[in-house]
Amino acid sequence: MADFPNLSRRGFLSRSTAVGGLLVVPGALAACSKTASGGTDGAGALDKLRKQGFVRVAYANEAPYGYLEGKELKGEAPTLHREIFKALGVEELKPTLSEWDGLIPGLQAGKYDVVSAGMAITPERCANALFSEPEFISPTALMVKKGNPKKVTDLPSAKAAGITVGVMSGAVEGSYAEGAGISKEKIKTLQKPQDGADAVKGGRIDAFLLTGISLRWLAKTNPGTEVTEAFLPELDGKKQYSPGGAVFRKGNEDLRDSFNRELKKIVSDSSRYVELLQEYGFGATELPPATLRTADLCKG
Known part of the structure; x- marks a missing residue:
């Protein structure tokens, strides 16, 4: 998949053009205690995922970030997220394909739990969803x-x-x-x-x-x-770092924080990071610096 049909909407663009997927679904953030599928947000989100044995992830079919090859979900984000959720006691990723511009609205509507698409962290997107700490930078x-x-x-x-x-x-x-x-x-x-x-x-x-x-x-x-x-x-x-990360629904701060703790273990170990992601073209140059924080990126 060398043609990257969605690259111009990823966020490796100027601030004014990198706002794909920012439409707020009316009412989607008004009641954060319940998702569209009836699940509980907040502190109970990880417990719910552990009990059901899977986490619903969205991807945009864009190599090498997240794409389906045959019946297998591959790419940087699914590979990294699979490793993290296994460490958290959730064994399976259940994928949902989305158009790039629909990723955050679908998340807000409760169609899935996490966006696994290598989405760039921008202040505009931070206004509508929670980002993990950076998973990668894009030199x-x-x-x-x-x-x-x-x-x-x-x-x-x-x-x-x-x-x-x-x-x-x-x-x-x-x-x-x-x-x-x-x-x-x-x-x-x-x-x-x-x-x-x-x-x-x-x-x-x-x-x-x-x-x-x-x-x-x-x-x-x-x-x-x-x-x-x-x-x-x-x-x-x-x-210019152009960092990207996983995306969570607002109200799921505890789930995001648990994810971040496991993510830190991986990005702090360059050999493990490269071993996991080198198949997709990610190497030590894509490791985010420890000083690069999502809270600062969300401020712009």
């Missing part, structure tokens, strides 16, 4: 021709080399390139990731700028390309 990288003929490693080196850089339409990487001082005539816009890979292979651009996670996945199906080491671009002197 940026460059896809180049095999052998990296221009020897670029990051945006400052791309500027110095005078190369042409491709970015996805509407995505935040365009602002990263401009912020690094690359002239607009050297920035080419593509509509989807595969277009970027094709442009690199065809020599129409020298490098394609996107998250390292996405580019490593894309490179699997695009021989003749390679991906640089990931790096953190800066805007106005601030490093």
Whole structure:
């Protein structure tokens, strides 16, 4: 699944465009003591999940974050969440497919218990749901021709080399390139990731700028390309982490907190983290720093 149909709605975008899935379902937050399926929120949520033996998770069918392969739910979020919920005494994930924009409204309506889709943590989304602490960060990288003929490693080196850089339409990487001082005539816009890979292979651009996670996945199906080491671009002197996490219904703070305790054990152990998620292109560069906290990200 190298084509990432939902990437432009993930939240790796500017603040003004990264608000997919934020519609509030009328009445959904008015009575947090009961879910649509009759379950109890708050302190009893984890007990309920343990008794029933499963947790209902939503995914958007977007590799490598959360997708169905045959009958198996795979990807970064389901793999990590399966490990965490097993540690909490809940053995099974029961998946529900959702359109990206429907993930949070469906959560509010009680259709599932957790969003397992690698959703970016933004203040707008925090207003409507609870996020775990960051599960990953999304450092940026460059896809180049095999052998990296221009020897670029990051945006400052791309500027110095005078190369042409491709970015996805509407995505935040365009602002990263401009912020690094690359002239607009050297920035080419593509509509989807595969277009970027094709442009690199065809020599129409020298490098394609996107998250390292996405580019490593894309490179699997695009021989003749390679991906640089990931790096953190800066805007106005601030490093751009693009973190994502699990999403819970408001009122389920205790469930979120229990999840966070197990998540901390995994992200504090880089070898375990990489072992779990390397299949999906996640490595040590995607480990969130201990100082990066959801409470701060929700403030903006």
